[in-house]
Amino acid sequence: MIARMIVKRLLISVVILLLVSLLVFFATLLLPGDPARAILGQQATPERLAALREQMGLNDPVWLRYFSWLGGLFIGDFGTSAATGGPVSELLGDRIGASLVLMVLAAVIAVPAGILVGTYSALRRGRGGDHTASGVTLVLAALPEFVIGIVLITLFSTTVFTLLPSVTMAPPGEQVWNYPSQLVLPVVTLALVVAPYIVRMMRATMIEVLDSGYVEMARLKGVPERQVILRHALPHALAPVAQVIAIQLAWLAGGIVVIEFLFRYPGMGQALVDAVANRDVQVVQAISMLIAALYVVVNLLADIVGILTNPKLRTEA
DSSP states (O other): OHHHHHHHHHHHHHHHHHHHHHHHHHHHHTSSSOHHHHHHOTTOOHHHHHHHHHHHTTTSOHHHHHHHHHHHHHTTOOOBOTTTSSBHHHHHHHHHHHHHHHHHHHHHHHHHHHHHHHHHHHHTTTSHHHHHHHHHHHHHHHSOHHHHHHHHHHHHHSSSOOOSOSSOOOOTTSOGGGOGGGTHHHHHHHHHHHHHHHHHHHHHHHHHHHTSHHHHHHHHTTOOHHHIIIIIIHHHHHHHHHHHHHHHHHHHHHHHHHHHHHHTOOSHHHHHHHHHHHTOHHHHHHHHHHHHHHHHHHHHHHHHHHHHTOHHHHHHO
């Protein structure tokens, strides 16, 4: 039963990615500009433009261009960048790694912190710690990510404490993670954006589980409180929270665009902003599909975790 549900989720994810590829491809066709002219420049002769259009397949029917582009995605060929004239995969190689480092670090901080604070808040329900955690998370959840980033820059990079760099400025040819101090503010900003939703959902779910009959029965049987929480309450609370975690981690894929632009971080988000400004269609298509794929994969993993951590489904299986 569990395997059948996982396969079903996997097939749905594949269908969603195909629909997204259709949307991305045909939406970018509506963007103004000629890719061949963008590569060769305004001084290009009609003969060179015609030859490049033929080479890039721009004279082919739309449906053929779509399937050619889709086939290239499966082998890692994202096309040619209009801005650099080189392969898009080379342009995005280091930027994908830089963005993944940022997202993974933020997730490693936000997810455990959100679960711990949410559980603590549920166990201290109605007390001072619970009120403080609820108030802080409510304020953070109401603030846009760029506001949180600007506040952190103001506090730690300008007038209050000059402790951390406000922008990322790694020397050419070096990886950004070789300069940990430049990662602190972007990572903390992303973690503060993601964690409040996990905290609030974890608190609500944990309170519901702690008030359930099976937890009360375990306590009446004399099971130690720590064991009640770890073995009876947490497994039931994590399944619905996994969906919220997935949504927040998937948000990182799209929300990272704002954070990277704010901190001038050399990742996919900054590359997407530059590509839109330069009308670099191939890069826009590639980054859009990568973000969509990451979003779908994270949600698929969350569905699988939710299935595997559901005691009812395990019992039925």
